[in-house]
Amino acid sequence: MQIDEAREVRTTCPYCGVGCGVLAKVAADGEVTVRGDPDHPANFGRLCSKGSALAETIDLDGRLLHPEIHGRRTSWDEALDRVASTFSQTIAEHGPDAVAFYVSGQLLTEDYYVANKLMKGFIGSANIDTNSRLCMASSVAGHRRAFGSDTVPGNYEDLELADLIVLVGSNLAWCHPVLYQRIAAAREKRPEMKVVLVDPRRTMTSDIADLHLAIAPDGDVALFTGLLAYLGQHNALDRAYITAHTAGFGQALFAASALDLAGIAAATGLSEDELGRFYSLFAATAKTVTVYSQGVNQSSSGTDKVNAIINCHLATGRIGKPGTGPFSVTGQPNAMGGREVGGMANMLAAHMEIENPEHRERVQRFWNAPAVAQKPGLKAVEMFQGVADGRIRALWIMATNPVDSMPDADAVQAAIKACPFVVVSDVLASTDTVRHAHVRLPAAAWGEKDGTVTNSERRISRQRAFLDLPGEARPDWWIVAEVARRMGFDEAFSHASAAEIFAEHAALSGFENDSARDFDIGAYARIDGEDYDALAPFQWPAPSPGTPLWPAGHLPLKGGDQLSPPLSPTSDIAEMSDAQTLPISPLEGEMAGRPEGGAWARRPEGPTRFFANGNFYTPDRKARFIAIRPTIETRTSPDYPLILNTGRVRDHWHTMTRTGKSPRLSQHIAEPFAEIHPADARHFGIGDADIVRVSTVHGEALLRALVTARQRPGSVFVPMHWTDQFAVRARVDALVAPITDAISGQPASKNVAARLERFAAAAFGFAVLAERPASIDADYWSLARCAAGWRLELALQGGRDWTMFAASLLGDDAQGETLAYHDAAGGHYRFARFAGSRLVGALYLAPGPVAVSRSWVAEQLGADHADRRGRLAIVAGRPGGNHIDRGAVVCSCFGVGANQIAEAVRGGCASVAAIGAALGAGTNCGSCRAEIRTIIDARRLQAAE
Template sequence: MKQTASTCCYCGVGCGVLIEHDGQHIHNVKGDPAHPANLGRLCSKGSTLHLTGDLAARALHPELRLGKSMARNRTDWDSALGHAAEVFARTIAEHGPDSVAFYISGQLLTEDYYSFNKLARALIGTNNIDSNSRLCMSSAVVGYKRSLGADAPPCSYEDIEQSNCLLIAGSNMAYAHPVLFRRLEAAREANPAQKVIVIDPRRTDTCDVADLHLPLRPGSDVALFHGLLHLLLENDHVDHDFINAHTDGFEALQALVQDYPPARVATLCDISEAELRQAAELIGKADSFLSLWCMGLNQSSAGSAKNNALINLHLATGQIGKVGAGPFSLTGQPNAMGGRETGSLSNLLPGHRDAANAEHRREVADYWGVAGLPEQPGLSAIELFEAVRDGRIKALWIACTNPAQSMPDQQLIHQALSLCPFVIVQEAFSTTETCHYADLLLPAASWGEKEGSVTNSERRISHVRPAIPAPGSARGDWDIVCDFARRLEQKLRPGQPSQFAFARPAELFDEYKGLTAGRDLDYSGLSHALIDGLGPQQWPFPAGSRQGTPRLYTDGRFATADGRAHFVAEAPRPLSEPADSSYPLVLNTGRLRDQWHGMSRTGTAAQLFGHVERAQLSMHPQDMQARALEDGDLVSLSSRRGTLILPVQADAQLRPGQSFLPMHWGNRFLKGLGSNRLTLSNHDPLSKQPELKQAAVEVTRAVLPWQLFVLVEGDVQQRFAQLRELAEVFDYLSMGLVGRERPAVLLRAAAGQAPDAALLRQLDAACGLDTPQALSLEDSARQISKRIALDGQRIIALRLSGETLARDWLRKLWQDADDITDLRRWLLAPVATPPGVSAAATDKTICNCMNVSQSRICAGIEQGMQLEDLKRELGCGTQCGSCVPEIKQLLAKTAVPA
C-alpha cells in the first residue's frame, strides 16, 4: 500500500490528509499529523473521503447534445473541445465577448482558477467570470478591503488557542468547521479562563462551549456591534492611542454609535440588556480578542456592513496584529481564498487587483502581453444568471459547481439554464442537477486525482497531490481549459504564439505567482517544490523567504494608501424580506454535520446519511402547536418564490417565529427544486452576495394520505436515478442512501391519492420486486400494496404503498438481518401495527466514524456511563470528535435511574 500526502477537498480549514492507495484505487484516508492546519485531526466528512465518489456517479467521458430536445451522446475530447471552440468563436463574433460567461467554483485549485481567468480576460476579453464564492465570501472580501485595505485575513489558527476571548458570529463551527472547533474545545479544556461568546439566532452545537450565547433577531448584527462599541466607549475599553496612530474615520463612527444605547439595542436584537453588557465586558477586559465568523454575517443583503461593523470593534480596541487577536473570517470552500487571490470574481483581477482600476488592468495586461483588458464590468452570480435568462448571455461555461441547487431563487436559475443556447458543464459528477442542462459535459478529475494548490482560511498554501489517475477520460480542470484555449486562439488570434502552452500545474503556478509579487499577498517566493520541502506556507512569502507570515499588521501599518485602517460607519438595514402576516416565519438555512454543499460527493456515501437522512424543517414547538402540527407531519413550506413539501420536527433551540432548513437538499433528493426554491436573490449592494440566510415563509399542513416507502440494495446510483425519475409524479418525494456495509436507496413519497397501478409495477421492476418469489400483500379495497424480496433469510428490497406503518420495523429487519418468522406471519395476517414497531423507530447514527447509534449511547448513559466511559466502551467521540457536542446533550437530558 502506498501513501500520498494531500489536502482535503471540503471546507476552508484546509486539512492535510494522508491517502492510502495502491496506485489505482484509494482505500483509506487519515489526517496528516505534519500539516499545521489540522495536526492529524479530520472531521466525519474528511475521514470518509475514500468512501465517496462512486464511479457510477462520475462523469467519465465527454458527452455532446446537438439539440435541446436530444439526449447527449458520448464523444471524444477532440470533437468536444473543437465543437466548444467553434460555438464560442461564433458567439463572440456575432454578439461580442460579453455574450459568453464563466461560472466557476471555490473548489477549483489555484492553477485551475488562473487558467479560467486568463482565458476569459486575456483571450476572450470579458469580465463575465464569477465564482460560487460570491455566495459565501464576497462580503468578507468587501469588509476586509474597506477596513484594512486588502482582502487579507490577518490571523492564524493558533490564535484560537492563544486568545483570551473569542467571539463566534453567524457560524456553527461545530458543523461547518469541525476541526477548528476541536481546537477550540481543546483550548478551553487547557485554559478554563478563556471566554467564548456565540452570536447566532439558533442555539447550535457550537453554543456548548460558550460562556455567553446571544440569540439575536435575524438581521440585527450591525445594531448589535454598534451597541457593543457604544458600551466599550462608555466603559473606556477602547485603545485611543491605537485609534489615533493607526486609523481614521473614528469620529463619524463614534457619533453614529451614540444612537445605539443598550436599551435600544436590546430591543432591536431581541436580547436582554444584561447579556449585551456582559458581552461588552468580556470583550473590553480581554487581553486578546479574536472574532470568527462565516455565513451568518456574509449571506445577507447587509453582509458588507456586518463585516465592517465587526472589524470596527477590533480597530477600536487595538485588537489586531497581535497574538490571539484579530478579525478572522472562516472560509466556506477549500480554495475560496485561492479564487479571491487569482481574481475569480467578476470585479477582481489576479493578485488582489480590481477590474475597475485602470492601473490594475494595465499591470495585468502587460504581464500577459496583451493590448489591454476589458473595461466593461463583469456580471456577478445573480446578475449573470439573470442575463442568461434574458438572452444576453448566449454561451455559459460552468465548472465544478452546481448552481441548479446552490443559487437562490431556483426557479429563475432553472429557467435560465433551460433557455441558454449553449451550456458547458465541466464536472466530476454527472449526477448533479446542473448536469441535466449541459449541452456539453466535460468530465473532470476529482479529489485524489488532481494536482495543484489551495489556500486555506489562514492564508496557508498547500500542495494538492494526486494519488491515483482519473477514471475514464476525465482530465484536470486546468488541462481542459488550456486545451480549449489553444483551439480558441486559432480562431480568434490565428498565427500568434499560444499563451496557454502549459504542460503541468506547476508551470501555471509559476506564471501566476509573478502577479502577486510586491502585492499584499506576495507569494513570489513559493513553488510546488518549495512547499514539498518546507511544508504548507502562509502568505505573504516573498522571494528569498524561508517561512510564511503568521499574522498581518503587527506594525500597525495597513494595506491602504496611507497605511491607516478605516472605520466604517453605516446604519443597520432591515432584512430584504421581513416576516409579515402572509409569511409570518423567518427561515434560516445552514449546514448539516456530515453533508457537504449540494451533496454531489457526500451524497454518494450511504454512511453520511446516518446522522440526518432526509430534509426536515425545524420549528419551535410553540409555532408547531399553533398550527396543530406534530413531529413527522408533512407540511407545505412556502415563500414568495415557491413551495416545498417535507416533514417537520420540533426544535426548542430555535426562537418562536424562526425556522431552520439545511441548505444541502437539491432536486435530486427533495422534489421541488430543493431548499433554495425558497430563498431570495436580493443581495448586498457592494459585495453582490445574496441573502441566503433569511426568507419569509409560512407553514401549513400537507394532507397527503397515500404513502410510499421503498428500500432497495445494489447498484445504488443506477437504482437511485431510475426511482427518482419514476417517483417525480408524487406530491412529496424524498430520496437518499442508507446502510454502511450494504448500501441501499431509500425513497419516501406521499400523494393525495393512489397512483396508477402501472407506476407501482414500474417501481417494482426497478427494484427487482417483480418476481414471483417476492412476498406480497395486496389489499385493493384499501389501495394498500406491499412487496418484499428476500435473498435467503435476508431482505434485499421492499416496497410499502398506501400506508407505511411497518416501515421502521421492516427496515430494522433489513438492517439487522433478524429472524423473519414475524415477517411471514405479518404478511399472512396483516395488522395495523406490526410486531415490535413501537420500539423499532429509525435509530440515528450519532458517531459516524465508529458507527455508534443514539440508542447505544442512551443505553450506556442509563447504565451510568459518563462521556469518558462512553468513549472507552463504545468508541464514540474518539476519532473526529464531531459527535461529542451531541453526546453531551444526550448526557444532559437522559435520565439515569436512581
C-alpha cells in the same frame, strides 16, 4: 490503478475552508483509505466525518467519463473545437461581455488562474464569477473597505490563544468541525477561556458556549454598532492604536451611537441584560477573536456586518496580535485561492484591483495580453439574470451546480435551459445542472488531479493525485487551456503542468509588488516540477529573497526597540523591522533546494499575522473605520409571517454530489427537514415528523418537520443540500429571493419571508431497496444511500392500491417471494420482497409517520435471510429477541446510534468521555460530541422526573 505495493500520499481535503491535511493510502490491490495528516498545521491529524469518509466517495458510479455534445459521446478535439468556435463566434457577433464563466471554490488555484486569465486578459471581459460569491463575498468587501486589501489578519493558532472567542453566524461544530475541536481542546486546557455564540438557532456549537445570544435575523449590525458605542462610553478603546493606525473613528462612533441600549435590544431581539453581559465581557478581554461565517456574509447587509465587527477590533487594537482579530472562516476548500487569482467578477489576479488602471496595465503587461477587462463583470446573481435576458449568450459552468445552489434557483434553471450555448465541466454525468448542457466535459475529481488550495488562514497546501484519471477525464486547467489555444491564444496557454501555472501565479504575485500588495508568494516564482511535488503547506506572504515585507518607513519600531532575540521563522509581522526580509528564503541557505533537496518540503514559516502595528494597504497605510448606522429590516408580512434561514448539516456538503455517495454520511440526517419552534408548530397545526410545505413568493418545498426548542420562534431553518437527485421539491434555494448586498453582491440566504403549512398526507411510508428505483410515484419522497442499497421516505396524498404500489416499487417477478402484512382498518401495510435469501426491498406504510427501526431494516439489505422465520422480523420492522436496534446514527465515524448511547447511559456512562471509552463515539472527528451530551442530559432529566 495497478500498483506493486502500498503507498501513502499527502493531500488536502476537498471540503470546507479549514484545509485539513489528508493521508490517502492506496493498497496494493487499489483499495484507498484516508486518515488525517498529523503533520499538517491546519488539523494535526484531525478529520471531520466528511473527511474521514472521503474514500467512500471516489468510485466511478455516475461519473462523466467522456466528452459529449447534445448527449452524444464525442472526442476531445470535437468538443473543444465546438466550445472554442462558439465562444469566438459569440464574441465576434455580440462582444466579449456576451460570454461568461461561472466557476467554483472546488477548483484548484491553478484551474482558477487559467480560467481567470482567459476571461479577463484574452477574451477581455470580467464576466467570470464563482459560487464563492455565495459564501464569502461580503468578507472580501469588508476587508477591502477597512484594510485596503482582502487580508485575513490572523491564523488558526489565535483560536487557541484567545481568552474570548465570539462565534457569529457560524455553526462551527458542524460546518468547520476541526476548528471547533481545536477550540474545545484549548478550552479543556484553559477552562477560563470564554465562548459566546451569536446565532438565531441554538446549534450544536452552543455546547461549548458560555453565552448564547439568539439574535434576530440580520440583527448583527445593530449588535456590533452597539458594541462600538459601548466601548466608547466605557473607555475601553486603544486610543494610541486608533490615532496611529486608523482613520474615520469619530464618524463611525457617532453613527454607532444612533441607538441606545433599549434600541439595540429591540433591533437584535436580545434583552438589555444579555447585551450588557456580552459587551462587558468583550470590553474586559484583551485577547478576543471574532469568528464569523455565513450568518454574517449571506445577508443584504453582509458587508456592513463585517465592517461593524472589524470596527470593534480596530477600536480596541485587537488585530494582528496573538489571540486577537476578526476572522472570516470560508465555506469552500479554495475560496481563498479563487480570491488570490482574481476569480471573482470585481477583482484582478494577485489581489490587484480591476478599478485601478495601473493594476490593469500591470497585469496586461505581465500576461502580454491583447486586452484586460476594463470594468467589473457581472456578479453571480447578476450573471444569471444576464443569461435570462439574453445579454449572456454563451455560458461555461465549471465544478458547480447553480440550478440547486443559486437563489431563485427555478429562474436560474429556466435561464440556463434557454441559453443558446451552455458548457458544463463536471465529474458527474447527471446533476440538476449538467442535464441542461449542450457540451459536457469530463473533469478530474479529487484524488485524480494536482494543484494547490488556500485555506482560511492563508495557508497554501498541495492537493496531489493518487488515482489514475478515469476514462477521458482531464484536469480543469487543461480543459480551459486547450479551449484558449483553439481560440488563438496558444502561446499564453502553453502550460504543460500545474507546476508551471503555479510558478506563473507566484511570479505575478511578486511582479512590481515591492510590498505594496498583501498577497505575495514571489519566493515560488522559480519553482519546478520536482519541487512543486514536494511543496509543503505554507502561509503567505512569502516574497522573493531580498524583498522587504514592508516599504521603508512604514513599520517603525518604537524608539530604541531592538529585535532581540533575532527574528525567528515564526515571528509575527508585528515584530518585524522595516528593513527585515523573510528570515529564510526557499531559494537560499543550507536547505536551498536540490541537490540538498527538501527546502520546498520543509520551508520555514515567515510572518503569520498582519496589522498589529498598522501598515494597512490603503494609500496612507491606515485602516478605515466604516461609519455604519444600526438598522432594523423587516421582510415578513401577514402572508409570509416567518423567516426562512438556510444552511448546512454536519455530514453533507453543498449539493451532495460527493457526500451523497457515502452510506454512512447519509445515515445521520437522511432527508431534508424544516426545523420549527414548538410554538410555531402548535400555531400552524404541525406535529413532529409531519411533512410540511414551506413557501415563499419564489417557490415551495416539502420537508420533514423537526420540532425543537433549539430554533428561534418565528424562524424556520432548512438545509441547502437536497436536490432533485435525492428528493422531490426540496431544492430550498428555489425559495430564496435574489436579494443581494449592494456592495458585495452576496445573496441574502438567511432572511427570507416564508409561510408554513402541514402537508395533508393520506399515508406515510418508509422503504429500503437494493437498487435505486427508476421512478418514484409519490407526492413526497427522499432517497439516501445505505450500506447495501437505498433507504426511502415517502408521503402520499391520495388513496392507492397499496399492493400494486408495493409491486411497482419492490418488483413482482415470479422468481421472488413477497411477504405482506395488511391492517386495512388501521391503515398499516407492510411488504418484504426476497430473491432467494437476499432481501430485495421492504416497504412500510402507515397513516402517520412510520415507526420502524430504520437503521436495522436498512442493514438487512446486506444480510442473509435463508431462515424464513427471521424474515418475519423484517415485516415487523424491528429486530426480535436480543438483537440491538442502534437507532438513528449519531456518530457517523463509528456508526453508533442514539439507542446504543442511551443504553450506555443507563448502564452508567455519565460523560462524553465515558461514552467514547465504551462505544468509540465521539473519539474520532468529535463533531458528534454535542449530540452525545444532549442524549446524556436527556437521560439524566428522565431519571430525575
